[in-house]
Amino acid sequence: MAEGPEEDDSLAPLAYTPASDSLSAIQPAEPSFPPTDSSEVDTAAADRSAVDSSAADSSAADSSGVEICPWTRIAVEINGSIYGSLAGLTVEPDILGAHVVRCMCWDLDPWRGVSAGDSLYLLVGETGRENRVVALRYVPVPGSPNHPFSVYSFRMTGDNFPSHYYSDGTEVMKLLSTMPVSTFEEMTGPYGEPRGDHTHSGVDFKAPLGTTVRTCRGGTVTRLNWNPEYNGNCVEIDIGAGYREIFLHLESVDGGITVGSVLARGDRVGTVGSTGVTSTAPHIHYQINDERGNPIDPYLFFGSRRRNLPQGDMAVFTAFRESCDCWLSPGTAAGAR
Structure with a gap:
């Protein structure tokens, strides 16, 4: 897999006014998992964060004192498929496209349900798993039946792997009420x-x-x-x-x-x-x-x-989300670091 999307200094940030996520808090019962064998626990994964949530705080600044984003930023207007729209912005658009689709398929049909003119804003980098989407903001074209949303990669306390969460700490991915595996990426x-x-x-x-x-x-x-x-x-x-x-x-x-x-x-x-x-x-x-x-x-x-982040995780998650939001804002979400 490529190290990350290539930078495209010619990609101007798209003009938009992001709407706040209108996601109601969901308080589901915990899904039923089979018992976990001790041999299944990935202790290395359990000891690392999904994304270093302090990355934005510890990121370097340039000579003018402006903080440098620690991740690759991409803004793209969808024209055709998500995969095709990412062509030219990364060495392997099919791989990044697959990662993006996995973040979006719970909210809409990412193959047939997006419209020309919809916008995607991405932070891409190391997350502690194969999916390299650190954060994603989707903004539909005016008049679309779709709703805007943002997701952020974060590892819940006790989980072996990170997952993506909405702004309010609700997990993006749904779990089967009974799962065939007790741990998965x-x-x-x-x-x-x-x-x-x-x-x-x-x-x-x-x-x-x-x-x-x-x-x-x-x-x-x-x-x-x-x-x-x-x-x-x-x-x-x-x-x-x-x-x-x-x-x-x-x-x-x-x-x-x-x-x-x-x-x-x-x-x-x-x-x-x-x-x-x-x-x-x-x-x-x-x-x-x-x-x-x-x-x-x-x-x-x-x-x-769906699960919700525990209260003990919310302070760290909120700080991380706010850092991501700064880099996803208009004027910063261009194709350059």
Whole structure:
């Protein structure tokens, strides 16, 4: 992966007046996670912040005393796809575009729901995970049904990895009401994401190699390791009423699991891997099929919840958010540092 977007001094900041985020505070119940194995905890990740929240305070100043932004700043007007609009601003626009889409897909359809003239303002740099979006502000063109929003990368106390949060500390990503993994870096493949001549039939959670994978519902194992060239090691479970729970790209399937095995909710299925030619990094592809064998959105099947940053994190998060907002403001969010 490239170190970051190339600077484009010719990109002028877009003229806009950002509207305040009209996000109501959400106080959901905590989602159900399977128990965490001690071997799964990434202690190195747990000891580091998502983004050094003091970066803006410790950033260098130039000879005139003006503070230098510690991240790459990009302002772009969308014309066509998000990926195409980023071309020329980074060595690998497809990669940065994917990172941007992951920040936006919870609020709108980033493939078909953006309009020509919508604006994106980005801070890009090291975040402690693959996604390099430190902060993002989306401003729709006047008359659009979409609403403006901003998101910021931050690691909640106790989490192994950072996530993105709205201005009020509500997590951008939704968690399934019951999760197949207890720790993961990011949801890297939403259900329905366009992929060439098809759409993604499940949800991808990027997690460390060897992370325990558990059944969210329990049931009878109906298939193991079918079409392994593409699916890798995989398990299908009949969870009742004709619905099937599917796990692809496993590093391994737990010993003793055979066709006909009956698993209870929360039982181990295997471990996160990157098996099969369609996998490019360790993750679990999690899928639900209906009684006709058609994939359906796991978020609709199980329901979902969002978390809020605890009160103890809010002071640090607010200071970090305010620093990001300064660099995302008109006149600073150009393509230069």
